[in-house]
Amino acid sequence: MIAGLITSLCRTVKVATGFHGVMCTDVKISELLSEIEYFSEEEYSYGFMIDGNGRALMHPLLPNAAFVKFEEDPVLVDISVLERAQAAQTVIESMKSGGTGSKVFNKVFTKPRGKLVNDGSKDINLQAHLVWGPIPQSNFSLCIVLVDESYSEIKESQFIPSDADKDNGFMFHNRDLLSDNYENCKFYRRKATLDHSSVMFTPSAFQNPFQFIDSDETAEDVTKYKNYITSTGSNPGFKSTVRSSVWATYKAEQFWKQNPINYTSWRYLGTKSGIMRTYPGIVLHKNFDHEKRPWWRQALGHPHTMYLTTPYVDGWGSGIVLTFIHTLHKANSSAVTATVAADFPLQYFNWFISKIYPSCDDGKSCIIIDNSGFIVMHPRLKEASDETEFNEPQHITVEEPGFAEILRKNLVLNFKECQDFSKNTNLRSYRVIMPSGSSGGLNIKEEEYEFEIRPVADSNLFIIRFQAKPSSGCVCDKEKTPDAVQCTDPCQCLCHEPITYDICANRYNTESASSPCSARIPDTSGKNKPDVTDGLKTCFTPTCHLKTTK
Template sequence: MEMFSVNTTTQRERVWQCTCLTLVILLCPLPMSSGTLINGRLLGGILDDIADNGLGVSDMQAEYDALKYTNSPLDGAGISKQLANSISAQIQGAEAALKGLVNVIEEQYSSFSGENQYTQCCEITDTNDDPRYKSEVNFDKACVTIAGQSSVNKKFPTARIVEVMKENVRINPNLKWQYFGGEDGILLNYPAVKTTDVPDCDSYDPRFRSFYASAVSPVPKDVVLVLDTSDSMRTLHNGKTLMELAKQAARTVLDSLGPNDQIGLVSFASSASTPVLAESTCYTTTLAAATPSNIQNLKKYLDSLRATGGRNYEAGLKKAFSFFRSSNGTVRDQVLLFLAAGGSSEGSDPVSTIRDENAALENKALVLTFGLGKSVAGSVQTTLQNMAVQTQSRMSAGEVKMGTFTIVENPDDLSVAMATYYKFFHSPSQGVSNPEISAPHRDMLDKGLITSICLPAYHSGRLIGVACSDVAMSELLSEATYFDKGELSYAFVINGYGRTYSHPLLPRPYDDPDDPIFVDIHHLERAPAAKAVISSMIRGEEGNSSFVSTRTQARGDVFREGVSITNVMSHYYWAPVAGSAWSVCVVISDGSKNTEISPPTVLPSMFTYHRLDLKSASSPCKHFFKYATKDSSAVMLTPGAFRQPYHYLNTEETATNVTQYERYLTGQSSQNPGLKNSVLGSVAATYKAEVIWRKKRADYITWRSIGTMDGVVRVFPGTQLAKSYDHTRTDWFQRSLMDKGKNVVSAPYLDPWGSGYVITLSRTLYEAKADRQHTPSDNIVAVMKADFTLYYLYQAIQDNYTYCSLSSY
């Protein structure tokens, strides 16, 4: 067949070609000459026309310039203390509820029954959806999980304990899950919820979860698992090899660790090996923080292990102790879990190896040894016993921690035997009086980040279980996360290890990342002077400091458009969170201030709330795919408009709430429904945009909106927005902040609301200035945007660039 090309171009292709031309002009300004076909000024004129005659940017800037403002300096020290106190109050409220619950558990324990009166969580059906829990729950009752390896003598909590849990939620609505995990493997959970993240009803065992282990033994732990992978691990038991059961036990140990712990894995046969994974090389030579991602990677390594070859205890031990030498030097409990099966060891005497290696660590490591199966020879048991008690230890190197040897004749019991290692660091006589506050983690239904506040419970001096109260991180860090006093001011929260819990460079807790992101604050606050600030915060001190630091801001979509880095004179103010090891820091850029419009007046006609499903608008219609009204714009008070953003997000908005907003904003009520003081002025000011839009009819524009820095957004035609919508986090808003005073244009995209392919043009509005001569250094108060059709841009280009319509093009 003869090949040929035909110079034919469809109209749609021309649209895209001319659109590409538009983007080229924006990104690559060309020198003008008589022979230049592409004139950037022509396109700039098209965009200016859209901005001024379609969106009304110049008119709206004039309106803001005419407003009067009240300005006051920011009290950085006061703000940091306020944020710290807000977090502390929530923690202390959860702790008070928890202590009351533990008291009742301890009082009621002798009345616990061997008969189960609760529905198992995996069988719960009578539930209702609750937005705070992001799942279906039943507040009228609790449910239980019963571990497959639970005690024969089970003891189920009394109904009185459930009543206390209900009362706790009534008094403190910020509480999320409350639960009690018993030493017998029973978990009582309130409110009742159907578990979905466990494969079987009996596969969840609270005793082997990090909340349980850290409450019983609060000091962070360095754990090194040493697993025998010799030929003897091929032995079958009930259809499974000893290797499979050893892997299962190792996974159980991994699940018991929290992010403050560190973990290392060693496998040995004739020689010893450590993990070599594509994800990271750090697992090979150093202890890894037991974060969710590290635990997941180490489980991959476990899956790869195969049983083959002889056994060399010495090789495994030397690798294990090399991990301990990599520890970060903080006060930590160190434990070596050594599992072996089969016959005697090759190599040097393992007892003397432990003597020499542990002496170099001042005898800090505890050694727990396990013999797996009935075939472990008597001589091997003696060796493992001597390894655990360290019979050849050098007392001059430091006090020896005497471990134990456990012969696990029934391999099915191995997980229980190994995963209760943490009890060696727990003293029942002393007990634990201060609740343990966990690092952020996914909740039991994988529906968001929480922190667990836990306490062990005792009966007659004996540990009977652990009780916890969970608080959503989104609520706990609400005010710090949404702190906004200017474009370059922010707040961050860390714990006593320097781990970052909240920072503008990390996802917000409400954004539900797949797993919590654990980042050392030094990686985010990189100015040399920030080191002293961080050290002071970790020590739990209060202070302030001023120096030049960098700001990293998204230029829209971070992955496609990158970031902008600016050096800013910054003022740091930090304060500890009482009752925890956490600390809050407020970073205020030079020149930032409190700014409010005064005196604002909002008439009822100026405020139509966007919840058209709760309060019907006049003349409703369908604007493309959206239910809307063309009689008015609609105002949304986004999370950032509220003093407690996550309380708003986690509470169902009702018609009563809408009425409260209306009455307060229009002056009919002095009762503030939780809004920031500046919101009243922003609602009044943005109404001017609706007036302008009504005068400037532009059929080619599908949607127009204005979003303020303090969380108010107004859209025309009026329509409902998603509750979690936050314009300040959108690409168009962030692009505009990076290019102040310029027309910022998006790439074409398919409008999810049904208007076809559109382009967004956005532009910043400045705070009032007497001479009305604005520069990019001026404070931004809002950003306006218009979505206009791709076809309109195509026609405009056709009209202004004649070569686009040539048949030869």
């Protein structure tokens, strides 16, 4: 059975006597339109395709065609629902009639803030450059949308490594394919090496992404990769940005090795060009793609911010972790080139907070939430070791409805809705924002309770310090996702409301409607199974018996 959406390409068959029949072939839409799917000239640039009736076949606000399940209905909407700018309507009419052209105007770009059902989307108004034209011998039209500041490649001339650095700068993550002399060690439940970071190429690195997805890499492939990276062989199918990105990110490995720290799980760097570099070096799951991971979308949704995720179970095998992540930009540019991150065990983070906020352990308690209202640290979870507690993040409306109710009344916790066309719902998510005049925080005091909430500088976090919890009659079900909770409860849990879709006209009512949601991007990365580590020494020796302080 073919995975994802397909389309049938058909032609009439004629013989001397006239019409004879129709010949068709079924093609995956994701493969047919792979150039559009992986087009990314810049963070906000994209492409979309429509048919002669204006129906959107591919658009970044629609579900990825490659991951639509066979039991799911395809999301087919009129392009005017997704491209709502008044100036875009003449573009759409031209495309429907097979015209060509270009136009510049301001429009709203919708981008994810993280995982859609948790964090929602954000809207940014930018000047857009649209170029469109028909696809020959079809009723399809393609439009490319660019912004003023286009993504510019990292030039190889800026990072010319020495011959030694060329050899040392690339170690393919799956070392079983090529033998090497690097020393192995045990890092949590993984076989790792401290000699080098590992490099993985995701689909974005290849000129033909789906050829990479549909095939298993071999020793011959890795040899070609290495020869190209070290400038001793031809390009095996990479995009032009790949080699310079490998050279540039080697600087990160050099820094990591020169500055060892034993309280992190992993340090890694992912680039827009499809490079994933990880230290210590380990093998990653074949399907791993950092651009589909929630932390990548959260970082891009919060550029120039030290972003901290909620605790989660590490798919690489190091238990319950949190990720610190920050965007990287080219000099004099706001365009994101890469993200750099480090994973910390939950226990270390709890100790770190106790150290910098001693009042959290001295007569008061603390809760840390992110700017979507999800729990990052909570007294109940401080000593938790059951990984099932961290399969999904918990929202403050679920874990602490009393605080949530008061924060809503004080305009700190505010909800925002967006139209999710994959579910035909208005999806509700929250934003934590300090009110005007209270950017440094709030002291909230009533007869029954008293607490304070402060933003953590240069981050996405807010800390709540209290002695006694306020009570509430609200209860939000922690077992249900927003997709399963309809917004009829005055408690204002994470929820949804149905939206009306006119199936005959293929239209939604967009008058006074909320903005479209960003697409639900499935995380297909998979989890690595524990490696066989029998007989390996540990990568880091904690030497706890020699330490005199916690």
